[in-house]
Amino acid sequence: GLGGGGSGSMTIVPGTAPGFPPFETKQGGEIVGFDIDLLSAVVSNTDYELESWKDFEFSSLTPALKNDKIDVIAAAMTINEKRDESIDFTNPYYSADQAVLVRKGASSPPSEFAGLAGRTVGVQEGTTGASVVEKQLVKPGKIAQSKFNTYGNYVLAVEDLVNRNLDAVVLDTPVARTFVDRRAVTIAATYETGEKYGFGVRTDADDLTKALNDGLKQVRNGSKYEEIRDEWFAG
Template sequence: SVTGGGDDDSEIVAGTAPGFPPFEMNEGGELVGFDIDLLEAVVEETDYTLADDWEEFEFESLIPALENDNIDVIAAAMTIDPEREETIAFSDPYYEANQSVLVREDEDVDWETIEDLEGVTVGAQSGTTGEAVVEDELIEAGLIDDGDYNTYDNYVLGVEDLENGNVDAIVLDVPVAETFANDRAVEVAFTYETGEEYGFGLRQDEEELQSALNEGLATVQEDGRYEELVDEWFGN
């Protein structure tokens, strides 16, 4: 049974990493976003209750926090990937994404592929699949030097660095890049197909919680609430 949730065995504590719009944002101390609403709707369908207070971490600290029982579920637009599945489990997928390259709007770059990033400075959030693209497809491939790669604790800091001209490109998930592009002086240069799927992260021994969340997710997808949340957070 869930151990991290306090006295009541069926209360679960969620953790996220804000600064990833529109999935999770901290707006004046209040945590909001698609993931927040979706997990709340899903848990409502189960016998579990979700603790009102979510825990906030840097993205790369979420899996350790889960393993240490500080939280019971991760809702952080986290891609289900085989490396992560060595240590944690995931719910069924709830959102699809690829990677993209974000640049300054006024720069008029004509970059279309990863190869076009040769010699530029790039940034990504530590511990993300965006970082993996930088490391595997750019640094490993010899297109950019280690020293031309900046890591950020969150993508808001990365996008600010981009706007200020401290870095030329930020690699991040498409839906988040598009959200930044709507609000700030940045635009998506091109997308890079990775075929990622987001899932809620769980400890591997929480099979009951996993089935409950999967059933809750299926219900929310079937009864139209999932679509409502998509409209609310992604519709313009």
């Protein structure tokens, strides 16, 4: 990536973590989703060209970026101070909070985030959902470490929830809503975090960051952003 091989156009390798619908999922072996379409639209407004997508587990994306295996992360990644210490982010392109997902018809589901105390909770490794549960509930001893389960992706966590191995899964609100549409699960409570997603780039790639921000601005000013959003968040 980040070279043109003398062809004149600069190519970039995008990386994502499928298993986070509707932002990125695999459909018949192909990676598709809101992030995929949005980044393509953004890059089409720049002098860069996208190479094929590479997929990783979410927690491996930042190392992959830093080791030059990919040039940009498009994975519904929340911009936060901790991550900002090791990578850069574009301007935000989507907002989210955290949701407590439980089985449909579960008896006495938690009516608020704090109600997760004493329950068995699943999260995806390396996410903001994992850190909020850890900070608010595991560290203060409200959930035993043995009842705090981390998964490589949220599809596996939701599977364990449906199979009654978990009482709840904590994850980003838009993704929780997508699972509600697809599985026998429901949102019992939400926890306001006011997260904002950005594309991740290396700290030394200022030209790329600037180009992506310009491209994103054009996508948002026109009708393209709404088009892509309506396609992936319809109904």
